[in-house]
Amino acid sequence: MFKIKDVIVDPPFVLAPVAGHTDSVFRRAVKGLGGCGLVVSELASTEGMTRGQGRTDHITRFGEEERPVAIQIFGADPARMAESAAMVEAMGADIVDINCGCPVKKVVRQGGGSRLLRDLPLLERIFRAVRDDIRIPLTVKIRSGWDHDSINALEVLRLAEDCGVDALAIHGRTRSDFFSGRADWGVIAEVKARARIPVMGNGDVFTPGDAARMLRETGVDGVMIGRGVLSNPWLIRQCRDHMTSGEAKTVSLRERMEFMSAFLGRVCAEVPPPVALGRIKKAGGYLSKGLPGGSRLRGEMHAARTTAEFFAALEGHFAALEAAGGLDQPFTPPAPAEQGGHPDADEVEDDHRGRPPE
Numbered sequence: 001m002f003k004i005k006d007v008i009v010d011p012p013f014v015l016a017p018v019a020g021h022t023d024s025v026f027r028r029a030v031k032g033l034g035g036c037g038l039v040v041s042e043l044a045s046t047e048g049m050t051r052g053q054g055r056t057d058h059i060t061r062f063g064e065e066e067r068p069v070a071i072q073i074f075g076a077d078p079a080r081m082a083e084s085a086a087m088v089e090a091m092g093a094d095i096v097d098i099n100c101g102c103p104v105k106k107v108v109r110q111g112g113g114s115r116l117l118r119d120l121p122l123l124e125r126i127f128r129a130v131r132d133d134i135r136i137p138l139t140v141k142i143r144s145g146w147d148h149d150s151i152n153a154l155e156v157l158r159l160a161e162d163c164g165v166d167a168l169a170i171h172g173r174t175r176s177d178f179f180s181g182r183a184d185w186g187v188i189a190e191v192k193a194r195a196r197i198p199v200m201g202n203g204d205v206f207t208p209g210d211a212a213r214m215l216r217e218t219g220v221d222g223v224m225i226g227r228g229v230l231s232n233p234w235l236i237r238q239c240r241d242h243m244t245s246g247e248a249k250t251v252s253l254r255e256r257m258e259f260m261s262a263f264l265g266r267v268c269a270e271v272p273p274p275v276a277l278g279r280i281k282k283a284g285g286y287l288s289k290g291l292p293g294g295s296r297l298r299g300e301m302h303a304a305r306t307t308a309e310f311f312a313a314l315e316g317h318f319a320a321l322e323a324a325g326g327l328d329q330p331f332t333p334p335a336p337a338e339q340g341g342h343p344d345a346d347e348v349e350d351d352h353r354g355r356p357p358e
C-alpha cells in the first residue's frame with residue numbers, strides 16, 4: 001500500500017495507460033478481477049478537451065467501480081493543460097496525471113508527451129499552472145529521458161517535487177528507445193532513492209515474479225503494468241497474490257473464455273458500432289495469445305466483417321477446444337515475447353491513429 005496525498009493505492013499495483021486498449025470497459029474488467037490499486041486512463045488531448053467539442057469524452061469517462069482513477073492529459077500549452085486538469089477534477093476523478101512520456105510523432109510534434117523532457121522550463125510552467133488550478137493529487141508519468149545522451153529523470157523528479165507534484169511514474173526507457181531493448185530498472189531505482197514523493201516503476205513486467213523483482217530491486221512504492229495485462233488481464237491479481245502468499249493462481253481456459261466473451265460483449269454494448277469491431281479485434285488479438293490454436297483464431301477474428309462473424313469465430317473456437325479435451329486445464333500465460341512484446345513505432349502510431357479523431 002502507498003498513498004498519493006490522500007489517495008490510498010492498495011495493493012500497490014497500477015494499470016498503466018495504454019491508448020486504444022485501457023478504456024473504461026477494460027479498466028473495469030481488470031479492476032473486477034482484483035488486485036489493482038489504481039487505474040490510469042488513456043491519454044486525453046488538452047487541445048481537444050478545451051475546444052469543448054466533446055471528442056475526448058470517450059477517453060475521460062470512467063465508472064465508480066474504477067476508483068481510485070487517474071485521468072491522464074497531454075499537451076504543451078500551460079493554460080490549456082490547467083483548464084483541462086480543472087475539467088478532470090470537476091468530473092470527479094481522483095487524480096490528474098500529466099503525460100510526459102508518449103513517444104509518438106503526432107504527440108511529440110505538438111510539443112507534448114516525451115517532448116516535454118527536452119523543455120524543462122515549459123514543463124515547469126505546466127506543472128505550476130496545473131497545480132494552481134486543482135486540489136486533487138497531481139501525478140506525472142515520464143520516460144527516463146529523451147535519448148541516452150540526455151537522461152534527465154532525476155532533474156524532472158526534482159522539478160516535479162518543487163512544483164507540488166504528488167507522485168511520479170517512470171518507464172525505464174528513453175523516447176528514442178521507443179519499445180526496443182529492455183527497460184532500465186537501474187534508473188528507476190535511482191529515481192526512487194532520491195525521491196521524496198511516491199514513485200511507480202514501469203516497464204517489462206510480464207509475470208508476478210517480474211513485479212516482485214521490480215519491488216525488490218528498485219524499492220519503488222508501486223508497480224505499473226501495461227502490455228502484460230492486455231494478454232493476461234489476471235496479471236495484476238496474480239502479482240497481488242504472489243506478493244501476499246508467494247503463489248499466483250493460474251486461470252483455466254474456461255475462465256479465459258468466459259472473460260473474453262463477457263468483456264468483448266461489453267465492448268460491443270458500450271462502444272459505438274463503427275469503432276467496436278476494430279476495438280474487439282485488437283483486444284481479441286491480445287487475449288488469444290497463448291491459447292491453443294490462437295493464431296488460427298486471430299486470423300478468423302481479423303477476417304470478420306461484422307461483430308456477429310467475430311463472435312461466431314470465437315464461439316466456434318471454444319466449442320472445438322471443449323470437444324478436444326475440455327476447457328478446465330490451466331491456461332499458461334504466453335511467453336513475455338508474445339505478450340505484445342515490443343510493439344514497433346508503427347504499431348503505437350497506429351493505436352493512436354486508430355482512435356476517433358480528437
Ligand SMILES: Cc1cc2nc3c(=O)[nH]c(=O)nc-3n(C[C@H](O)[C@H](O)[C@H](O)COP(=O)(O)O)c2cc1C
Pocket residue numbers: 016017018019020041042043072099100101102141171202203204205224225226227228343347348351
Ligand atoms: C499501444 C500503446 C499505447 C500506450 N499509450 C499510452 C498512453 O496513452 N499514456 C501513457 O502514459 N503511456 C502509454 N503507453 C506506455 C505504457 O503506459 C507503458 O509505459 C509501456 O507500455 C511500458 O510498460 P509495460 O512494459 O508494462 O507495457 C502506451 C504503450 C503502448 C504499447
